[in-house]
Amino acid sequence: xxxxxxxxxxxxxxxxxxxxxxxxxxxxxxxxxxxxxxxxxxxxxxxxxxxxxxxxxxxxxxxxxxxxxxxxxxxxxxxxxxxxxxxxxxxxxxxxx
Ligand SMILES: [Zn+2]
Ligand SMILES: [Zn+2]
Numbered sequence: 001x002x003x004x005x006x007x008x009x010x011x012x013x014x015x016x017x018x019x020x021x022x023x024x025x026x027x028x029x030x031x032x033x034x035x036x037x038x039x040x041x042x043x044x045x046x047x048x049x050x051x052x053x054x055x056x057x058x059x060x061x062x063x064x065x066x067x068x069x070x071x072x073x074x075x076x077x078x079x080x081x082x083x084x085x086x087x088x089x090x091x092x093x094x095x096x097x
Contacts, residue, residue, distance in 0.1 A: 018058045030067040037065035
């Protein structure tokens with residue numbers, strides 16, 4: 001149902017390649033606290049409006065490697081999680097139903 005807009009993107013080859021390359025370049029270290037990073041965060045959050053814009057979605061300048069804790073804090077601080085979004089197993093933000 002809904003939100004397949006994000007699901008299709010997060011499971012796309014180009015995103016996985018982009019994400020893997022970026023995370024490797026950061027040695028899988030959280031850019032905020034130095035812990036092990038498992039999440040590739042988009043500084044400009046992905047929305048249905050920008051999801052097809054590679055300058056947002058696949059731009060390394062818009063990515064940040066974060067650990068689970070820093071990522072959760074980042075999104076909580078923006079109140080996004082409260083608006084019906086959740087993290088999937090990869091730590092990517094998805095809309096809950
Ligand atoms: Zn961290
Ligand atoms: Zn994020």
